[in-house]
Amino acid sequence: MPGYELIGKEERNAVNELFDDGGILFAHGFDSMRNNRYHVREFEEQFADYLGVKYAQAVSSGTAALKISLIALGIKRGDEVITQAFTFVATAEAILDIGAKPVFVNINETLNMDPDELENAITEKTKAIIPVHMLGVATEQDKIHAIAKKHNLPVLDDACESLGAEWGNEKLGTQSDISAWSFDAGKTIIAGEGGMITTNDRELYMLAREYHDHGHMGNEKLPRGRDTHRIHGFNYRMTEIQAVIAKVQLKKLDYIVKQNRENYSILESALSEINGLKFRKIPNQCKPLCDTLIIQLGSKNITKKLVERFAAEGIGTKNVPDAIEWHFAKYWDHMCDGLGLTHDELVTQLKPSNEIIERCVALPIMVKVSDDAMNKKAASIASLIKTVF
Ligand SMILES: Cc1ncc(COP(=O)(O)O)c(C=O)c1O
Incomplete structure (x- = not known):
């Protein structure tokens, strides 16, 4: 990351x-x-x-x-x-x-x-x-x-x-x-x-x-x-x-990206066998940075349950949902004057985004982690996800 x-x-x-x-x-x-x-x-x-x-x-x-x-x-x-x-x-x-x-x-x-x-x-x-x-x-x-x-x-x-x-x-x-x-x-x-x-x-x-x-x-x-x-x-x-x-x-950037991509693919392959779990859609021409892997679950409740289980095991998330208030405009009532919208109008307008975001969890990918440690982490994330399906 x-x-x-x-x-x-x-x-x-x-x-x-x-x-x-x-x-x-x-x-x-x-x-x-x-x-x-x-x-x-x-x-x-x-x-x-x-x-x-x-x-x-x-x-x-x-x-x-x-x-x-x-x-x-x-x-x-x-x-x-x-x-x-x-x-x-x-x-x-x-x-x-x-x-x-x-x-x-x-x-x-x-x-x-x-x-x-x-x-x-x-x-x-x-x-x-x-x-x-x-x-x-x-x-x-x-x-x-x-x-x-x-x-x-x-x-x-x-x-x-x-x-x-x-x-x-x-x-x-x-x-x-x-x-x-x-x-x-x-x-x-x-x-x-x-x-x-x-x-x-x-x-x-x-x-x-x-x-x-x-x-x-x-x-x-x-x-x-x-x-x-x-x-x-x-x-x-x-x-x-x-x-x-x-x-x-x-000078370290190419190394950072390489490590991101290797560790991302370890996690992605461990999670890809889970039926019903979706990944964020990536446009065809894009080769992502791979500093974050975003999974999508079936409902808000399942997502909430998973995040609680992650937290209990010390597995953090990145922006979604841990800092979502700073990354999703639905929460920015303090800007309503400048937006020319009321709080309710803002929330209603952004309902389609909310429905996607509340089913997502963003998992950070670290740079300084050995293959062995990454494999173990991927396996434990996969088994936690299976418990909510
Ligand atoms: C999408 C996006 N835009 C802008 C910024 C602002 O960058 P800075 O923190 O350097 O002001 C950030 C930083 O978090 C960001 O993530």
């Missing part, structure tokens, strides 16, 4: 080297004191190379990456932005924070945005779509992109939970106009906090870069203190400490 399992001496050494090199913790300036090292910039280049995209802008968090991307896309107060009902609260917060209105569409058996619902939710106020590749699995991108194209709407991928997954021959999260990534403490690679915006569009990149840094245009002919500006901005910069850690974690 996440990079936090692998935080160790390599990350510590990288921080020590940063201090040995002059201890400049700021991404810009101090040119004569930093031994010519610009770690945030290096991380951006390496991240863009990993994904195969032209531009990457590091920022302070995934939430900031979403907000800045919306600003770069020109989303304004009063606009509507469509996203999915099952996501982390940050997706909606980023929309609300710029005065726009989040519109939640229901999920389908992929546990991501239902493309049919998406098309029905589009109005003349809709200005962007944010599909969220939740827990390492792609949205039905081909369908979503076809709808976006038909209505001439930009797509911002919330790829915060899917670093390492693939879509056909490409990395997932590189197919849309612009994408947001997170390196918070629970993600595939971590920097404590941190985020990234990626795109192949130079103007979107420049707007994101300027906004995240008080409007600085980064004019190379001028010292930073004389830099030019065209839009107002804010401070969402990443620090050099975050960047040195993230660079080390990026």
